Amino acid sequence: MAIAASERHRVVIVGGGFGGLYAAKSLGRAPVDVTLIDKRNFHLFQPLLYQVATGAVSPADISSPLRAILARNKNTQVLMDEVLDVDPEQQQVVTKHGSIPYDTLIVATGVSHHYFGNDHWKATAPGLKTVEDALEMRRRIFYAFESAEKETDPERRRAWLTFVIVGAGPTGVELAGAIAELAYATLKEDFRSIDTSETHILLLEGMDRVLPPYPPELSAEAEASLRKLGVEIQTKTLVTNIVDNVVTTQQGDTIRQISARTILWAAGVKASKLGQVLAERTGAELDRVGRVVVAPDLSLPMQPNIFVVGDLANFAHQGGKPLPGVAPVAMQQGEYVARLIQARLKGKTLPSFTYTHIGSLAVIGQNQAVADLGFTKMSGPLAWLVWVFAHIFYLIEFDNKLIVMVQWAWSYFTRNRGARLITGEANLSAFEARLKGDRQEREPPAVKV
Helix, strand or coil, X not given: CCCCXXXXXXXXXXXCCHHHHHHHHHCCCCCEEEEEEECCCEEECHHHHHHHHCCCCCHHHHEEEHHHHCCCCCCEEEEECCEEEEECCCCEEEECCEEEECCEEEECCCEEECCCCCHXXXXXXXXXXXXXXXXXXXXXXXXXXXXXXXXXXXXXXXXXXXXXXXXXXXXXXXXXXXXXXXXXXXXXXXXXXXXXXXXXXXXXXXXXXXXXXXXXXXXXXXXXXXXXXXXXXXXXXXXXXXXXXXXXXXXXXXXXXXXXCEEEECCCEEECHHHHHHHHHHCCCECCCCCEECCCCCEECCEEEEEECHHHEECCCCCCCCCCCCHHHHHHHHHHHHXXXXXXXXXXXXXXXXXXXXXXXXXXXXXXXXXXXXXXXXXXXXXXXXXXXXXXXXXXCHHHHHHHHHHHHHHHHHCCCCCCCCCCCCCHHHHHHHHHHHCCCCCCCCEEC
């Protein structure tokens, strides 16, 4: 579809994550006017959120102001706002503060946590998608050790020193490894009344292995590394309830109740609400978690000037399965749509989008990681080095790269984590009272994680 170039073309991008940001950067010199809308004024490097949650880095180290990133793009305006609706007939998006017209719309609003119908678990078992999520996790993790130090009852102390992580995908594996390093190395000399080596870290997974999307041999390597760190792993395990700091699980016919004061959720995702809006306004098809099924060029089948990229897109035109929700996919999709817009301005088109796999990486601990680079698979120290350099490379701004490099080098040689701050609500009793008052009196269905 050729775009008439008689007047300045208006591109609206919703979402400043990897997909939206890379689309905006790629359009920096195009003969278009770009408006990037995001609820936040910063881009967040989500792959390192677990390091914020475990005190390795601070939020500012993995965040960059969107205006600063795009300052040189003189054709780009950044708006801190929230998109509530889309009007395809009038070609405009509706925000909290008004309507913004578009000629081409790119939606890249990502995904959030999925509790499989048990949203009341969210207060007890937070997920990890935002800075606030990471700070809440950090508060709970370090508050657990502080509370154990003061606790005199052995049973309650064990509960404070028990960490349950639901879901053994990359986020769950990385969280488990980082907490193990905290408990068994970083904090071992910091307390007087407790022995942090008695910490119990339990990783639950509904499938038959950790890192299910990875090749089986790398899953086996990751599991061996986690067990060596002291992490207990339970696969083929269903979470059936989370209530009163007790996780109920089912493994075959075996029912188990685990008393844990720190429960972290890494089990699933659901699409942002804008996916449902697009379905209602355009007739777009959604998959079971609410992602938008897109055409081979990432557009909506009935709306060729609306594109969906990143985690919100279900792109199943390459290999028959949807592409994974990882940063490289979103980056490449954002850049592709930017090129396609410029081609259409010239009355041309592009071949269908094709994702170039550049690797899947997951870190387990210091000197331990697994990497599937397509042409080769590796684990151990070499995979860990690949993980380090890949993440440094993809951090957006130079100062972030430098700060994170220095902090990682310091942590590597000292095993110290300098961002071990407890912020936010310091009194858990108030938090627990609120949970008790808000808890729904019903028995939820079993969940495969």
